[in-house]
Amino acid sequence: MTIDPFTLWHPVACEFDLPYRHVYQGQLLGRELAIWRADDDFVNVWANRCLHHGVRLSIGTSDGTELRCGYHGWRYANRSAGCTYIPAHPADAPARTICNRIFPVVLRYGLIWTGEEPSGDGPMIDCLTNAAPFVLRNLPVDASAELVLKHLRNHRFAPSLRINALVADEGNDAEVTVDEVGGSAATPGELAADSAAGTSTLKSREPRPQRQTKPATDPSRFSPTNRTGPRPFAIEHCADRRISHEQLVAQQ
C-alpha cells in the first residue's frame, strides 16, 4: 500500500531540544524548520526562512513572544507567524499578508510531531499511550530511512538484570521488569505486541504530563490500515534521495 509521507505525522524534535527561548533547527521531507517554544508554552513549527531575504530564522532570537530575524530584525508573532514589525520602516505596520508558513504541532511521547499536511489529531502509538516513554537523544544517520528500518527490524533490545541494579543505585523512581522474549527477529507489529503485553516494560510512577496534546478519540482516523502498535512511517516512501546500499550494489 502506498502511503504519502506528506500526509503523516513525523517527529522532528524532542521536547528537551527546546530549552528556554532557544530556536531549534529541524528538517522534514527536505524542508528546513525553525522550532521554538514561546513563553506561553506554545510550540511553533515554521518554515526556516525569513520572508524578507531568506535568512534562516533558526539563527534569529526569541524574546518569548516573538521571533526576531538576525538579518534585518523583522519580528514574527508566536502562534500566527505574522510579521509584526519591520525596523527599516518603524512607522508602518507590516502588511497582513506577510505571514510565515506554519505547520501543525502535536506534543506527544516527549516528541514534537508535525507534518506537511498530516491527517488526524496526531500519532497514536498504543503501547506508548499507556506507558511513560522517555526520549533518548535523536541520532542522525547517514543512510536512507529504508535501510535504517531494515536493520532496526532485525535488532532486539537485550536488557539484563544489571539495569535493575543501576536504576536502584540511582534512586530513580522507576521500576524495570525484564523478561526473556526469545525467538528470532520480529516485525515491528510483533514488537509492539510484545511491548503491549508487558514482556519488556519500563515504568515511571509519575508520568510526565504532556502538553498541548489531546487524546485522539478515534485512532483509526490516523491509521489507514487500522493496525495496532507502532507504524513505521512508510519510510520507504519518504523523499530521501539517498541511494541505498542494496541499490548501489545492484547497479554496479
Next chain:
Amino acid sequence: MTSATQTSTSPRCDDRVVLDQWHPLGSIEQFEVGVVYTTTLLGEHVEVTMSGDGRPLVRRTRDATAQALPTRLQYLNLWTSFGDPPDELFEVAEFYEPDRRSVHTGTIGVSTSAPRAVENFLDMGHFPFVHTNILGVEPHTEVAEYHVRIDPDINDVWATDCMFWQPMAAVTATGGQMTDYIYRVPHPYCVLLYKSCPADPDRMDVIALFCQPVAADRIRACMVMCLVDNDNTTTVIRRFQQTIFGQDKPILENQHPKRLPLDPRAETPIRADKVAIAYRRWLSDLGITYGVIPGTG
C-alpha cells in the same frame, strides 16, 4: 553511472554575459613571483603565475597547452576572463587620486552566490542588527527614502542620497554620525560604496567588493578600500573591514537559496530594498543566469 562515481565539481558556466566579464582572482601582492597558484573561477580550475617583471600568467589548469587568458592588474587585484572582455574595466577615479590610501583588506571565501553578496553590500537595513554598535544601533533602524537610477551611458546602477545613523562609521570616526552613502553597481558581481569621510567632510571614502565567482553558489570576496586617512595603519584599516565582513559572512551563509532569485515575487521586498529591486531587474535585463534563479516572466 552510479552516485559513487559522480564528481563533485560544479558545472561550468555557460552564461555568455558572465563569461565575457573581467573577474578578480585576488590581491596582486599575494602572488609571489614564480610560484604557481591554483584557484577556481566559474567552476573551472585556473593557474596563476607572476613573472619576475610583474606580468601575470593565467591559464586553465586542465590543459598544459592551454592558452594564456587575458589579464589585467587594477584596483589592487588581478583580473582575468574566459571570454571576450571589454577593453577597460569600470572606472573608479578615486583610485588615481595621489593623496588617497588604497588598501586591499582581504580575500575571504563565502558560501554564497556573488549576487547575494552584492545585494548584502547594497543594504543599509541590516546595519543595526548585523553590525551592532559599529555601522548601526537600535533604535536608529529607519532606512530613509533614497534615489535609484541606471546611468544610461555606462549602464551602472546608482543609489544616491542614502543616509543612515552610524555609531562608528569608520576607523577615523570619533562618535555617532548621520552618514551619507552612494552605492554603485558597475559590474554584475562588483559593487562600490562611497561614504562620507570622517577625516574630510568634502570627500568620500570608497569601499569596493569584487566577487570572484568560484561557482554559482560560492565566491571569494575581494575587498578594497580607497580612503582619505593618514592616521591609521594598514593593519587597523584591515582589521576594521574584516570585522565588518566577518559579521556579514554567517548571515550570507545562512541565506537560502544561495543563488539570488530574480522573480520579484520570490521574496518580500520593502521600500528600503529599492536598490536591491533595481539590481535584480538590471541583472534580468542583462540576461544573467549564473549565480541567480532567473525569473519566469
